[in-house]
Amino acid sequence: MKNLKKMLLVALTLVFSFGLAACSGSSSTQKSGETSEGSGTDNKDSGIQELTIKISHVVAENTPKHIGALKMKEVIEAESGGKIKVQVYPNSSLFGDKDEYQNLVANNIQFILPDMSKLVGNDPGFNIPAMPFLFESDEAAEAFWDGEKGQEIFKRLEKDGVLGSAFWPNGAKHMTNNKKPISKPEDLEGMKIRTQGGQLLEALYAELGAGSTSIPFGELYTALQQGTVDGQENTFSNIESKKFDEVQKYTTIMGHTRVDYALLTNTKFWDSLNEETIAVVQKGIDEATKVAIESAAKLNEDALEKLKSNGKTEINELTADQIEAFKKVLEPVYKEWAEKIGTDIIKDAESR
Known part of the structure; x- marks a missing residue:
């Protein structure tokens, strides 16, 4: 009888131990195929990460801002082999002027394109586009924002958890x-x-x-x-x-x-990316910036001719x-x- 009790006790102990091990394994393992949504995930294993990136802006589709955002989507999705999905929200359809910056900081959105005049409360350097007759051309403005002092102004946003990714022009007023x-x-x-x-x-x-x-x-x-x-x-x-x-x-x-724009992202999102993923996203930013600059000049040139002909x-x-x-x-x-x-x-x- 004593031997039977001992055998039952050993059996119960083994069953209980296996049950704990199984529960522990299931709770600590991420399901295969899960993706992050602009996530700030800690998974930085090698290889392009699976992500969903959201880009929000407040203007219409027939603008340099939207044309550039679509190019960014095209390049990132193609270069990532579809691992990264990019969603573009124009016309304040996701966030507007008043709340897009706060939602960027919270990583509810991964990229925004505010008019620099909306950032003067964050740093007085963003008054640069409003300085009278400061730049004689789009090229001069681009050279400034790509240079040391322009980048210095962008870096001042890092105190908010925001990164300046690129300068996108609209043009002279x-x-x-x-x-x-x-x-x-x-x-x-x-x-x-x-x-x-x-x-x-x-x-x-x-x-x-x-x-x-x-x-x-x-x-x-x-x-x-x-x-x-x-x-x-x-x-x-x-x-x-x-x-x-x-x-x-x-x-x-x-x-x-x-009128000039800043392409902004946030540190929580950017710091979650591994080197391979950063390379893909950065290529999208670079290609989109070229397209945005070219389209701004072309749209303004064509618009002046239309105004004259009208x-x-x-x-x-x-x-x-x-x-x-x-x-x-x-x-x-x-x-x-x-x-x-x-x-x-x-x-x-x-x-x-």
């Missing part, structure tokens, strides 16, 4: 209005101009004797049509695609400020002497904001 042709600073006195917002642009127009206000881009056509504002500043592609020439009698080619708005281009007159009037604003941004940064930008 020009002015339209419904009052009169603009050829000298005094012509703007008393006008109310819609801008993207920000203290620098407010100061710029105040120095010119004009008022400024920020109106959502989607509401701007109606605001111009109804006379809520007298004019606005924008790239040729935005002016033509939104048909502002239908409700603005005059267009002045000025190039006084710019004949709905009177177009005049400032001469070099007229631009110098504007620069002289805006010199106090330029000096004040050069100090806020950093005189070393402005000096570098001026050299481009």
Whole structure:
């Protein structure tokens, strides 16, 4: 009887031990085929990782921003052999201006493309596109942001857990209005101009004797049509695609400020990638940046020709002497904001 009890006790102990081992193995092993969604997964084994990457932006499909994002999707998916899926969300369909940065930090999204004017609260260096007559061309702006001081501004976002991946241009801004042709600073006195917002642009127009206000881009056509504002500043592609020439009698080619974008990702996502995966994603970024730059120049060139052929708005281009007159009037604003941004940064930008 005693022997029988001992045998039963040994058997029960073995069954219990095997059960614990089985439970332990099943709880610590990841199921085969699981993928991460912009995950920040700790699995950095060699080979391209399986991921889903989300790219969010706030503008329409017929823009350099979206064209570049689609190229990024194409390259990453092809180079990864389908292991990486890329989803692109235009038109604020996932996140908008007000919440995209916070969701990037939280890794709810892996890439965003904000207008740099939306980042001035994070660092004053992002006021660079609003500095009057700072860059004479897209190439000069590109050279600055790819250079040491531009990259220094991008690096300042790392305190938020954000990485600056690339500069994508939209282009130089020009002015339209419904009052009169603009050829000298005094012509703007008393006008109310819609801008993207920000203290620098407010100061710029105040120095010119004009008022400024920020109106959502989607509401701007109606605001111009109804006379809520007298004019606005924008790239040729935005002016033509939104048909502002239908409700603005005059267009002045000025190039006084710019619209530029920053392609941003986050450290949680980027640090989760192994070397092979980073190489694939970086190639997508590089190829997309080339396409975005080329498409911005082409869209603006084509848009100006369409505005001319439409004949709905009177177009005049400032001469070099007229631009110098504007620069002289805006010199106090330029000096004040050069100090806020950093005189070393402005000096570098001026050299481009």
